[in-house]
Amino acid sequence: MKKRFAIVLAAGQGTRMKSKLYKVLHPILERPMILYVLDALDAVSIDKRITVVGHGAEKVKEVVGSRSEFVLQKEQLGTAHAVMQAESLLQNEDGTTLVVCGDTPLITAETFKKLFDHHEKTKAKATILTTKVDDPTGYGRIIRNEAGMVERIVEHKDANEEEKLVNEINTGTYCFDNKSLFEALKEVDNNNAQNEYYLPDVIEILQKHGETISAFVTENADETVGINDRVALSEAEKIMKRRINRRHMLSGVTIVDPDHTYIGPEVVIEQDAVIYPGTIITGKSHIGENAIIGPNSEIIDSSIGASSTVRQSTVKNSKIGNNVDIGPFAHIRPDSNIGDNVRIGNFVEIKKSQIGNYSKVPHLSYIGDTIIGERVNIGSGTITVNYDGNSKHQTIIGDDSFIGCNVNLVAPVKIESGAYVAAGSTITRDVPKDALAIARARQTNKEGYVEKLIKRK
Numbered sequence: 272m273k274k275r276f277a278i279v280l281a282a283g284q285g286t287r288m289k290s291k292l293y294k295v296l297h298p299i300l301e302r303p304m305i306l307y308v309l310d311a312l313d314a315v316s317i318d319k320r321i322t323v324v325g326h327g328a329e330k331v332k333e334v335v336g337s338r339s340e341f342v343l344q345k346e347q348l349g350t351a352h353a354v355m356q357a358e359s360l361l362q363n364e365d366g367t368t369l370v371v372c373g374d375t376p377l378i379t380a381e382t383f384k385k386l387f388d389h390h391e392k393t394k395a396k397a398t399i400l401t402t403k404v405d406d407p408t409g410y411g412r413i414i415r416n417e418a419g420m421v422e423r424i425v426e427h428k429d430a431n432e433e434e435k436l437v438n439e440i441n442t443g444t445y446c447f448d449n450k451s452l453f454e455a456l457k458e459v460d461n462n463n464a465q466n467e468y469y470l471p472d473v474i475e476i477l478q479k480h481g482e483t484i485s486a487f488v489t490e491n492a493d494e495t496v497g498i499n500d501r502v503a504l505s506e507a508e509k510i511m512k513r514r515i516n517r518r519h520m521l522s523g524v525t526i527v528d529p530d531h532t533y534i535g536p537e538v539v540i541e542q543d544a545v546i547y548p549g550t551i552i553t554g555k556s557h558i559g560e561n562a563i564i565g566p567n568s569e570i571i572d573s574s575i576g577a578s579s580t581v582r583q584s585t586v587k588n589s590k591i592g593n594n595v596d597i598g599p600f601a602h603i604r605p606d607s608n609i610g611d612n613v614r615i616g617n618f619v620e621i622k623k624s625q626i627g628n629y630s631k632v633p634h635l636s637y638i639g640d641t642i643i644g645e646r647v648n649i650g651s652g653t654i655t656v657n658y659d660g661n662s663k664h665q666t667i668i669g670d671d672s673f674i675g676c677n678v679n680l681v682a683p684v685k686i687e688s689g690a691y692v693a694a695g696s697t698i699t700r701d702v703p704k705d706a707l708a709i710a711r712a713r714q715t716n717k718e719g720y721v722e723k724l725i726k727r728k
């Protein structure tokens with residue numbers, strides 16, 4: 272097989288996004304759009320990948336990491352100029368070079384494969400991935416001759432009225448014979464409406480040199496949406512969301528209302544989980560078998576065990592065991608590790624804490640920087656006082672202990688196993704094993720007090 276290379280164009284600012292964030296970093300389901308393009312490339316064997324960076328180069332490089340080599344386009348003079356920056360890395364190579372825009376995140380590996388196959392089979396020097404759309408506004412149009420052969424591409428801004436009627440568009444993805452590409456790029460000029468060096472002009476140049484130009488028309492126009500503004504961004508997210516939700520449903524996950532369920536591309540969900548509307552599951556989250564998530568829950572980079580339930584709650588960077596019941600209205604903050612058969616009820620916030628098996632924090636509590644053992648009951652309104660205004664301190668609560676309602680545990684403090692803490696206590700010293708701690712003012716009843724009060728009036 273011929274060697275294959277890929278160039279991802281990602282140097283533009285994305286003016287039409289009207290954003291301080293560089294276009295290719297705008298997220299779809301909480302993941303920068305350029306990563307979807309790289310994901311699709313993963314499934315095709317590519318000998319060298321090069322990403323052209325410019326605006327926000329450092330940030331883009333950080334996001335892409337080791338998944339690509341990089342070349343810098345210092346000034347954004349157009350897509351042909353962008354490709355030219357890869358010359359030093361590719362000029363001596365024999366093979367096929369795929370060029371794809373970093374702003375077309377819906378394109379799939381299957382389409383890349385078909386494009387490569389078509390290009391290699393037809394022995395063309397350039398193959399354009401095209402598609403037919405209802406509204407071609409903004410896209411380059413494919414101009415064919417009477418015989419139906421592709422002659423050139425005309426940009427929307429340079430097209431005459433007749434050309435504007437053409438509804439076959441350039442998707443911005445191409446395969447080129449590598450050496451022919453870099454030869455032709457030398458001839459591209461910027462005499463056009465935008466004074467840019469257009470990559471599509473390479474097509475006309477090769478065609479005039481008598482080279483074979485081919486087009487591969489994909490039926491899946493949905494895949495080729497180029498994201499230039501936030502309207503297209505939301506359309507792309509909708510398409511991606513449907514695609515991902517469909518995959519989960521076909522593999523045995525119930526998604527009650529897929530139009531109102533947002534699942535990131537890297538999320539894994541086991542069979543017979545049920546996802547209710549208004550739920551967002553992102554990052555590298557894992558949802559176990561028979562789990563119930565939602566309605567209105569957010570799971571970020573977390574794992575939820577089998578048969579656990581998370582209703583109207585947020586879980587971030589945490590691990591939740593099996594048969595755990597969370598919510599409604601709980602907030603599990605980063606670095607929490609919750610065991611099996613635990614109950615976290617309404618208005619409970621857990622931060623950087625461990626909670627042992629069969630323990631319960633059923634209502635209105637803040638648990639931060641805490642280690643809770645097994646079978647512990649935390650009464651309503653219990654607060655771990657972990658912050659002294661300067662630094663954070665740890666609370667440790669042993670197995671089988673019982674914390675009454677409205678207790679303050681002023682950290683650092685340790686409640687040993689089997690201990691009881693009376694309701695309303697503010698605990699500042701450790702409580703020994705199996706002891707009862709009471710730390711509150713004793714009650715006094717003033718008999719007949721109300722009668723005296725009335726008389727005084």
Ligand code: UD1
Pocket residue numbers: 280281282283284294295323325344346347348349350351352353372373374375409410411412424426440441442443468469470471496497498499
């Ligand atoms: C481009 C195509 C158009 C096609 C459309 C498909 C050109 C001239 N036009 O138009 O035919 O229908 O894509 O979506 O190529 N970029 C750089 N450096 C630059 C300019 C752009 O790296 O100097 C990158 C951008 O970051 C972007 C991609 O190239 O990822 C495409 O640029 P964009 O300005 O979005 O081109 P379109 O106007 O959409």
Ligand code: CA
Pocket residue numbers: 372374497498499
């Ligand atoms: Ca674009």
